[in-house]
Amino acid sequence: xxxxxxxxxxxxxxxxxxxxxxxxxxxxxxxxxxxxxxxxxxxxxxxxxxxxxxxxxxxxxxxxxxxxxxxxxxxxxxxxxxxxxxxxxxxxxxxxxxxxxxxxxxxxxxxxxxxxxxxxxxxxxxxxxxxxxxxxxxxxxxxxxxxxxxxxxxxxxxxxxxxxxxxxxxxxxxxxxxxxxxxxxxxxxxxxxxxxxxxxxxxxxxxxxxxxxxxxxxxxxxxxxxxxxxxxxxxxxxxxxxxxxxxxxxxxxxxxxxxxxxxxxxxxxxxxxxxxxxxxxxxxxxxxxxxxxxxxxxxxxxxxxxxxxxxxxxxxxxxxxxxxxxxxxxxxxxxxxxxxxxxxxxxxxxxxxxxxxxxxxxxxxxxxxxxxxxxxxxxxxxxxxxxxxxxxxxxxxxxxxxxxxxxxxxxxxxxxxxxxxxxxxxxxxxxxxxxxxxxxxxxxxxxxxxxxxxxxxxxxxxxxxxxxxxxxxxxxxxxxxxxxxxxxxxxxxxxxxxxxxxxxxxxxxxxxxxxxxxxxxxxxxxxxxxxxxxxxxxxxxxxxxxxxxxxxxxxxxxxxxxxxxxxxxxxxxxxxxxxxxxxxxxxxxxxxxxxxxxxxxxxxxxxxxxxxxxxxxxxxxxxxxxxxxxxxxxxxxxxxxxxxxxxxxxxxxxxxxx
Numbered sequence: 001x002x003x004x005x006x007x008x009x010x011x012x013x014x015x016x017x018x019x020x021x022x023x024x025x026x027x028x029x030x031x032x033x034x035x036x037x038x039x040x041x042x043x044x045x046x047x048x049x050x051x052x053x054x055x056x057x058x059x060x061x062x063x064x065x066x067x068x069x070x071x072x073x074x075x076x077x078x079x080x081x082x083x084x085x086x087x088x089x090x091x092x093x094x095x096x097x098x099x100x101x102x103x104x105x106x107x108x109x110x111x112x113x114x115x116x117x118x119x120x121x122x123x124x125x126x127x128x129x130x131x132x133x134x135x136x137x138x139x140x141x142x143x144x145x146x147x148x149x150x151x152x153x154x155x156x157x158x159x160x161x162x163x164x165x166x167x168x169x170x171x172x173x174x175x176x177x178x179x180x181x182x183x184x185x186x187x188x189x190x191x192x193x194x195x196x197x198x199x200x201x202x203x204x205x206x207x208x209x210x211x212x213x214x215x216x217x218x219x220x221x222x223x224x225x226x227x228x229x230x231x232x233x234x235x236x237x238x239x240x241x242x243x244x245x246x247x248x249x250x251x252x253x254x255x256x257x258x259x260x261x262x263x264x265x266x267x268x269x270x271x272x273x274x275x276x277x278x279x280x281x282x283x284x285x286x287x288x289x290x291x292x293x294x295x296x297x298x299x300x301x302x303x304x305x306x307x308x309x310x311x312x313x314x315x316x317x318x319x320x321x322x323x324x325x326x327x328x329x330x331x332x333x334x335x336x337x338x339x340x341x342x343x344x345x346x347x348x349x350x351x352x353x354x355x356x357x358x359x360x361x362x363x364x365x366x367x368x369x370x371x372x373x374x375x376x377x378x379x380x381x382x383x384x385x386x387x388x389x390x391x392x393x394x395x396x397x398x399x400x401x402x403x404x405x406x407x408x409x410x411x412x413x414x415x416x417x418x419x420x421x422x423x424x425x426x427x428x429x430x431x432x433x434x435x436x437x438x439x440x441x442x443x444x445x446x447x448x449x450x451x452x453x454x455x456x457x458x459x460x461x462x463x464x465x466x467x468x469x470x471x472x473x474x475x476x477x478x479x480x481x482x483x484x485x486x487x488x489x490x491x492x493x494x495x496x497x498x499x500x501x502x503x504x505x506x507x508x509x510x511x512x513x514x515x516x517x518x519x520x521x522x523x524x525x526x527x528x529x530x531x532x533x534x535x536x537x538x539x540x541x542x543x544x545x546x547x548x549x550x551x552x553x554x555x556x557x558x559x560x561x562x563x564x565x566x567x568x569x570x571x572x573x574x575x576x577x578x579x580x581x582x583x584x585x586x587x588x589x590x591x592x593x594x595x596x597x598x599x600x601x602x603x604x605x606x607x608x609x610x611x612x613x614x615x616x617x618x619x620x621x622x623x624x625x626x627x628x629x630x631x632x633x634x635x636x637x638x639x640x641x642x643x644x645x646x647x648x649x650x651x652x653x654x655x656x657x658x
Contacts, residue, residue, distance in 0.1 A: 038125050042118060045074035049114035067110025074117040075101050077124070096265050100289040104611055107282050112611040116290060119619040149180050152224065162230065169227045173218045182229035185210045190221035252323060257301035260590065264597055268292030275605040284607045291600035291614035299622075300589045300629040307632030308582035316550075316565040317575040324561040327545050328576055329583030333525045334474055335517060335539070338485035338495055340532035341549055342569070343461035347377050347443070349385040350462075353434040354455040361391060363455045367447045369394040370409035370416040374401065378445060378459050379418075406445075417448040424448050431456075463495060470569035471499045477576065482520075484513045484539075514538045530564075530572065547572060582632055589625040596621045 048070030051057060059065055075098070082098040097120050104113035151160050152170040162180060165171065170186060173179050179192065191203035194216035203219050206212060212225055214234035272288040275281070305322040312319050319325050339345050352360040368386035371379035372393055386393055398410035405426070406419015417424055424431050424446055431446050431453045445457040474481050482503040483496045492506035505516065517539045520527045529543035540546030540560050548560025549567050564572055600617050603609045609617070 038121065041074055041077075042121050042125070045070050045114055045118050045121065048074075049111055049118065052111045052114060062108075064108070064110045067114060068105065071101060071105050071110065071113050071117060074114065074121060078117070078120055096268055096289050096292065099269075100286050100611070103282070103286050103289070107286075109283070109286075109611065112286070112615075115612045116615040119615045123619045123622055150174075165227055165230050167227055167230070171225045171227055173223045173225060175218060175220055175222060177218055179212050179214055179216050179218055179223075179225065180230075181214050181225060181227045182234040183212060183225040183227045185212060186224045186226050188221055188223035190223050191219045193217040193219055252326060257297045257586075257590070260593075261298040264292055264593070268597070268601060271601045271605060279605075279607070281607060283611060284604055284609075287604035287609045287611045287614040288601050290611055291604050291609060291618055292597045297586075297589050297593050297625065300625045301586050303626060304582050304585050304589075304629035304632055307629060308578050311578050311632055312575045315571045315574055315578075316568065317571060318563040318565060319575070320561050320563070324545055325579050325582060327526065328528065328562070328579035330526045331479060331528045331545060331576060331579075333480045333482065333520060333527045334576075335482045335484055335520070335527060335529045335543065336501070337513075337531035338483060338487055338492065339461060341530055342467045342483070342495060342499065343463050345461060345532070347381045347459050348462050349381060349457055350460040351458040352455070353458065355432075355434065355453055357452075358454040363447050363457065364389065364391045365393070366411070366414075366416055366449050366454060367418045367445065367457060369411040370396055370399075370407050370418045372396055373399045374407060376401075378443065379407070381459065382418075382445065382457060414450050418445060420444075421446060424453065427451075429453055460491065461495075463498065464567070464569060466568055466570040468499050470573045471501055473570065473573035474576075475500065475502075477573075477580070479576070480525075484508055484516055486510075486513075510538060514542055517542045528562075528576075530569070578632075585628055585632060589628060592625060592628075593621070 048066050052064050052067045052070075057066055078094055078101070079098050082094040085095055097116065101113045101116050104110070104116065148159055149162055149165055150172040151158060151165065152172060157172065165181065171181055171183065175190065185206050185208050187208060188206075190206050192206050192212060193203045194213055206223065212223070214229075268289055268291075271292075272285045275288050276285040279285075302322075305325055308325050309319050309322065312325070319328070336342055352363055354360050354363055364382070364386045368383045368391060371382050372395060374380065374383075383393060394411050396409040396411045396416075397413075400408045402408070402419070402423065404420075405423040406417065408423075408427070409416045409418070417427055417429070421431055427448070429448050429451060431448070434456055443459045445459055447454045447457065471481055480503070481501045482505070483492060483501045484505050485492050486508055487506055489506040492504050496504035508516070517527060517529060521542065521544060527543045528545040528547055529539050530547040530549070531537075531540055532549035540548060545562060546560040547562040547564055550563055550565040562572075562575070564575075596617070600609065600614065600621075604614050
């Protein structure tokens with residue numbers, strides 16, 4: 001009943017894949033073998049208990065042969081673990097249960113000893129099944145990559161295992177198949193669903209020279225890919241490694257649970273000693289030892305953390321350790337970057353503001369024609385917006401770009417200027433202000449033709465559609481939201497005001513963001529920082545919990561304690577709810593265990609509980625708290641196929657269903 005964190009899963013995701021196949025195929029067999037052995041042991045102890053109760057075979061007058069044999073056979077796993085814990089100087093419930101079983105047998109209460117043994121063995125089996133389900137929830141993430149790969153080498157095409165793939169090899173991927181490596185497309189044209197890695201909801205077009213990622217789904221055409229990274233070095237492999245490390249890590253609350261479990265055992269043994277000294281009633285003494293059940297918190301706490309990490313992973317939030325999940329449950333302040341976090345990080349046309357003697361269509365046609373040859377992101381965005389709106393775009397006869405100002409072009413004999421105020425003033429045109437809603441704050445691209453000011457195009461970053469829902473969820477949880485951005489105050493106020501963010505601070509350099517985070521933490525707030533850029537990395541590391549967007553820079557992803565694969569802030573809000581739920585369940589288990597143990601010890605010491613009833617209360621309370629933790633374990637639907645078309649992250653499991 002003493003839960004130990006699982007050992008490192010050394011073969012998972014890492015090539016060679018046959019090791020993964022072996023782990024996936026052999027482990028269920030070992031679990032079945034364990035189940036049969038334990039079931040047989042429990043059945044034998046039950047039959048022996050019935051025989052002892054009915055006195056079916058008692059060849060010796062003083063000692064029950066069946067009872068003694070059944071206690072030795074049935075109690076062997078309990079005695080063995082108790083001895084190991086004793087050698088390791090760990091005070092666990094196996095030791096107190098061993099003392100109770102031996103004491104009951106010593107006073108010839110073999111039926112009571114066998115009942116205690118049955119309860120303990122049944123609790124062990126149920127606990128292992130529950131914890132095993134939690135481990136599978138994590139391990140299923142590792143079973144996603146294909147184990148066979150079609151390889152082109154030395155002019156020949158053959159199917160092989162991932163074990164044989166090397167960097168530089170050409171891998172062939174058919175439509176509908178999973179991409180097994182990170183690499184560059186050599187040949188082919190297709191659309192790839194890479195929501196698992198980058199969070200993009202729409203399939204991404206892939207041509208020769210495009211980058212592809214392991215764990216993504218090739219949807220439409222055949223691709224030939226030059227391998228760059230395999231196994232743990234791939235983007236997907238690093239995600240799984242982060243989950244593995246999270247599973248192995250120990251949160252402070254786990255250490256607290258272990259200490260509390262030890263204290264409860266000491267308390268139970270001390271109470272038993274006092275009960276015997278005062279009342280000289282060995283049955284009451286044994287009942288006191290038996291009734292105290294700290295296993296619910298010793299096993300339930302890591303199980304709750306495991307379930308929380310697995311459930312968050314299903315949403316697309318990779319939490320890199322149990323301590324970060326625990327801290328997330330205490331967060332009361334969320335600091336958000338703007339560009340790439342609250343917004344998509346790409347410029348788009350927000351509004352077209354015509355002068356009194358011009359029209360929106362006229363401005364778009366003029367500006368898009370001038371920008372047709374431009375490589376500037378704003379110019380490309382204007383052209384794309386015009387084309388999408390069915391506006392005619394003409395080829396410019398002449399095109400001149402002035403860095404920091406804009407474009408001067410000739411289109412159908414007209415002289416066109418597209419740029420900032422300085423460009424127009426330099427050509428003798430004085431633009432005037434055009435009223436527009438504050439919500440359209442952004443960069444103004446001014447447009448003039450043949451010496452006349454036509455109007456302005458407001459360019460800005462598009463706010464993520466789920467951002468407002470995420471901020472509303474934070475408000476509902478009583479979490480304060482703060483926007484820290486290097487953008488202008490006008491843009492920051494427009495974005496923050498639209499989303500309902502509690503506090504907005506703009507025009508901050510990276511070092512100012514870092515200093516602000518330090519002040520918040522120093523003020524005693526529990527701060528989660530959400531960002532995606534290189535400039536966010538120091539702030540992510542300084543916050544109590546750093547949350548990196550999956551589409552952000554490598555530096556930001558490495559600095560973050562939580563990786564938000566789907567770039568979906570609403571999923572982050574749900575992850576905070578999971579963390580709070582996890583913390584609430586753990587403290588429910590703590591409080592419930594203390595209440596049950598204190599009340600049970602008092603009743604047993606008063607002679608109101610016999611050893612059998614004490615054992616039932618012990619196991620029932622333990623299972624109640626373990627099953628309370630098991631509510632966090634994610635549910636996997638059967639029958640899903642890894643090659644099926646993917647949906648957006650969070651709408652289905654990260655990996656193949658168990």
